[in-house]
Amino acid sequence: MSRNSDRRRAEIVRLATTSGLASVEELSSTFAVTPSTIRRDLARLTTQGLLTRTFGGAMAVVAHPEDSVRQRVGDAFEAKHGIARWAAQQIGAGESVLLDAGSTVAALAHELRSSTQLFIATTSLTVLKELGDVESLHVECLGGRLRHLSQGFVGPITEASLERMSFDRVFLGADGVTADRGICEADLQQTRLKELMARNSRKTYVLAHAAKLGRGPFHAWVRLPRPWTLVTDDTASEDALTPFAREGVEVVVVDVEGRISKPRPAADQPSAPQG
Incomplete structure (x- = not known):
């Protein structure tokens, strides 16, 4: 019995790590045990520091490692640069552009090195390193507290700067x-900041390669105002893309050269064939 309990708890940790959240009801159904058994499992895992409580009785993994931006640079390298190439093509001369932290946005900054007549503001130290020697661009740093893992600035100083600007x-x-x-996101301050960034911009793009779609590895979330645009790569499945279209999100799928490679899924397209 103890061995079965150990296996179940290990699987609970794995599931929570994958999805970011695991409710008592879902876990009770998955493992065919009573909710009280699951609650005891979760209490023990919480004591061990493997899980933490979130709203509604759900559990989220706190020991899930947040990769640094340096570690993420090589992940899905070609996909990220394809996304960045498409994104760069959307920016017109004379526009004001706000760039977030992150490896894909840093790839976009690299694509903008040959641009002129742009006003660029950023919360990213990586973006600043990309554009710091490009004299043809006006670059503003939204300073604040540096998160070393993301190489991005967060906090009240960053937010105060954003409140005075639009993009x-x-x-x-x-x-x-x-x-x-x-x-x-891994940090609640990041969610507050991203919401402000979206609110103060006329057009919002989320740059995310296919492996990030449908994933919630942490328990902090950014609510984006509609409409917004998801830009991803052409390894994304229709099953992964369709929920976004149904929610009214504009979906753009590009290849490694930054060309649109497939039409966005229809909002009324079923996720599975109907018999």
Whole structure:
């Protein structure tokens, strides 16, 4: 019995790590045990520091490692640069652009090195390193407290700067993104900041390669005002894309060259064939 309990608890941790959330009801059904058994499991895992309580009795993994921006640079490298190439093509001369922290947004900054007559503001130290020597661009740093893992600035100083500015376009990164919840992040200060960034911009883009779609590895979420645009790569499945279209999100799918590679899924398209 103890061995079965250990296996079940290990699987609970795995599931919570994958989805970011695990409710008592879902786990009770998954493992065919009573809710009280699951609550005891969760209490023990919480004591061990493997899980933490969130709203509604759900559990989220706190030991899930947040990769640094340096670690993420090589992940889905070609996909990220394809997304960045498409994003760069959307920016017109004379526009004001807000760039978030993150490896895909940093790839976009690299694509903008040959641009002129742009006003660019950023919360990203990585973006500043990309554009710091480009004299043809006006670059503003929204300073604040530096999060070393993301190489991005957060906090009240950053937010105060944003409150005084507006932008034509904002390009946001994400640790994960779902159709119903929005952007998933590791830190609540990041969610507040991203919401302000979207609110103060005329057009909002979320740059996320296919592996991030439908994922919620952490328990902090960014609610984005409609409409917004998801830009992803062409390895994304229709099942992953359709929920976004149903929620009214504009979906753009591009190849590694930054060309649109497939039409967006229809909002009324079923996720599975109907018999």
